[in-house]
Amino acid sequence: MSRPASLHDAAIADLAGITARHPAVFRALPPARLRSIALFLAAAGLLGYGLWRLEFAPARLASGFGQLVHFLGLMLPPDPGSWSRALLVLRGLAETLAIxxxxxxxxxxxxxxxxxxxxxxTSFNRLVHFLSRRVLDGIRGIDALIWALIWVSVVGLGPFAGVLAILTSDIGTFGKLFSEAIEAADRKPVEGVAASGGGRLHGIRFGVLPAVLPVMAGHVLYMFESNTRSSTIIGIVGAGGIGLMLSEMIRTLEWGAVSFIVLLILVMVMAIDAVSGRLRAALIGRR
Incomplete structure (x- = not known):
């Protein structure tokens, strides 16, 4: 107990010297604390400005909830209207799934x-790595709905434009996810292939690819589930699928048909989620 006490007494005795040698520690507000406070105030100011600029009002929100309840009442019970329309809805859902x-x-x-x-x-050199990253960033920076508008203008209305929109949008996302999985792969299999006399391509084929394929497959399954919802949205701009029919039902105020379509979309997404979850578990070795 004597040593800590003596160190404490020595520190108290040399307090002025310690303060002179480490002034930042003894400030009332250290620079790190000042930066944190400044960031908090900036975020709070941005939040307040956003609420004011977007005309956020609790009264409007409350009245909107009341209107939402009214629309939900109009949507019950779900009713396609006729068997022929129900068949058209199912056909649109199948088209959405195919897209x-x-x-x-x-x-x-x-x-x-x-x-x-x-x-x-695994890239050839830094230039290829940099350009590949920037290309993927550029593709990923454009939303699938914008790609749908572009491809509708290029190839015309229909599901083909929807497929191209999903494909183009997902190239950037998959490229980023795949490259991160490859970079995180264990280097030991590659070193083992090199020690056995294999070249660079052999190391990628037999060392990297088997390790990252389950991860990549999991990403693909998740994006398929997400794209099922996205292909519903892009159909509104004429890129095929159930989205255009859903938009028409909303415009004509046929709320029973709207709820029928939304219910089928939810069932389809839930079924895909259940199947893809099982497949992902199987890929990583769980039952």
């Missing part, structure tokens, strides 16, 4: 080699 599947599969196939070029440990 999501083909777009996701095509994007994954194209993004696979791009992911290897964009990964630091």
């Amino acid at each position: 999501a599947f083909l777009g996701t599969l095509g994007a994954a196939a194209i993004a696979l080699p791009l992911g290897f070029l964009a990964a630091r440990n």
Whole structure:
């Protein structure tokens, strides 16, 4: 107990010297604390400005909830109106599912080699790595709805434009996810291939690819589930699928048909989520 006490007494005796040698520690507000306070005030100011600029009002929000309850009442019970319309809805759902599947599969196939070029440990050189990253960033920076508008203008209305929109949008996302998975792969299999006399391509084929394929497949399954919802939205701009029919039902105030379509979309997404969850578990070795 004597040593800590003596150190404490020595520190108290030399307090002026310690303060002179470490002034930042003894300030009332250290620089790190000042930066934290400044960032908090800036965020609070930005939040307040956003609420004011967007005319946020609790009264409008409360009245909006009341209107939402009214619309939900109009949507019950779900009713397609006729068997012929129900068949058209099911056909639109099948088309939406096909758009999501083909777009996701095509994007994954194209993004696979791009992911290897964009990964630091498998790219040819720094220039290729940099350019690949920037191309993927540029593609990913444009939303699927914008790509749908572009492809509708290029190839016309219909599901083909929807497939191209999903495909183009997902190339950037898959490329980034694939490259990060490749960079995080264990280097020991690659070193083992090199020690056995294999070249760089052999190391990628037999060392990196088997390790990252389950991760990539999990990303593809998740994006397929997400694209099922996205392909519903892009259909509103004429890119095929159930979205256009849903938009028409809303414009004509046929709320029973709207709730019927929304209910079927939810069921489809839940079914895809259950199946993809099982497949992802199987890929990583869980039952």
